[in-house]
Amino acid sequence: MIRLSFFRFNKLGIIKIQKDSLEHDSKRNVVYKIDCKNCNASYIGQTGRKLNTRIKEHHNNINKKTGNLSVLLSEHRLQFEHEFDFDNIKILDNEGYLGKRLVLEMLNIKLQEDND
Secondary structure, three states: OOOOOOOOHHHHOOOOOOOOOOOHHHOOOEEEEEEEOOOOOEEEEEEOOOHHHHHHHHHHHHOOOOOOOOOHHHHHHHHHOOOEOOOOOEEEEEOOOHHHHHHHHHHHHHHHHHHO
């Protein structure tokens, strides 16, 4: 009679199975914060897409001199001639559901206003 036994290598700690973490700017479903380099102002936004896609849109909008400047970043830059720190964007929250992400964005904006 032959007895067979099976075991998983992972239980022995020989092989570690782990997903690679995404790079900071490749994350999706985030609430993020961009600080001004010249003052205490900051911009808080949210996106369901990759963060770097949304940041590219901010860059395109911030370089406009006229027209519909819908982003507060552009208005702040033109009014005060300040620059935003796009190299150090902070991810404040991760949330896959849009409704919850919008609430998190609003709460973070309110917390920022209360601290100013």
